[in-house]
Amino acid sequence: MGKAFHELTEREILALAIALEEEDGRIYGEFAERLRADFPATAAELAGLRDAESTHRHRLLEAYQARFGAHLPLLRRQDVKGFVDRKPLWLARALSVAQVRREVEMMEFETRRFYEAVAQRTTDAGIRQLLGDLAQEERRHSELAEHFEKEQTASGARAEEEATQRRIFVLQIVQPALAGLMDGSVSTLAPLFAAAFATHNSLDAFRVGLAASVGAGISMGFAEALSDDGALSGRGHPWLRGGVCGLMTTLGGIGHTLPYLIPDFRLATGVAGAVVAVELVVISWIRNHYMDTRFLSAAFQVILGGLLVFIAGIVIGSA
Helix, strand or coil, X not given: CCECHHHCCHHHHHHHHHHHHHHXXXXXXHHHHHHCCCCHHHHHHHHHHHHHHHHHHHHHHHHHHHHHCCCCCXXXXXXXXXXXXXXXXXXXXXXXXXHHHHHHHHHHHHHHHHHHXXXXXXXXXXXXXHHHHHHHHHHHXXXXXXXXXXXXXXXXXXXXXXXXXXXXXXXXXXXXXXXXXXXXXXXXXXXXXXXXXXXXXXHHHHHHHHHHHXXXXXXXXXXXXXXCCCCCCCCCCHHHHHHXXXXXXXXXXXXXXXXXXXXXXXXXXXXXXXXXXXXXXXXXXXXXXXXXXXXXXXXXXXXXXXXXXXXXXXXXXXX
């Protein structure tokens, strides 16, 4: 059973505040280490906050020892009902600067609220003064964070970090997704339309297209996951990439397979052809937007490949 906040003694309040500052400092340190390689300016800001939390902890510890002695009772945040919670964001494999900034702002706000609340419940004038000062410092931390962000924007450091974040997103998400979407949209054309023109039966064509889409998704997912562990290339966790690639491969194939749920074969084939055209344009746009490929060049490459596979399926099915 946790202890209610209003039941805490002054000794327990100080012990809790010391534990809070120690843990927050370690969290800032973890964030700084995770972001140092790609986002040095933000890492430096976080390292400064870590050092400030360490200073707060020492001031609280000195006040505690002067009032209550050397022994510090074991009181964890989970032992207090409704106490400030910290989600283990620092354990996430994919960690963006925006996520860290939001978490830091929330941490500083919650810690300030904690100090303001406990300062009202403390009878010792010196401790009350210390807690009030720490609340003001936590408020200044939030203001400094906002000021630092404005400085980063003015100096170009923020733009550089955003560009790095975009490159990581492209490397870890867009590239495997695009590879899967291209494979699913193009490679499944031949078996789908071969089955359609061989049987002139929408349901049979749908079954073949669905099987081809799911099979291609599983194959591409495993191929992407096993191709690179991401440790040296920075391409992220292999199973995340494999999952994204496999899912997009399946979606790419199912898009032009679903029209064959229409009973009328000719209508279904017409709708499927229109869906294929839309898919190829979308792929061309993604390559243009994220991969810096000229749209006309991307469209020519994608549409030419898709058209050849499409024709191959029709010729084989009609033979």
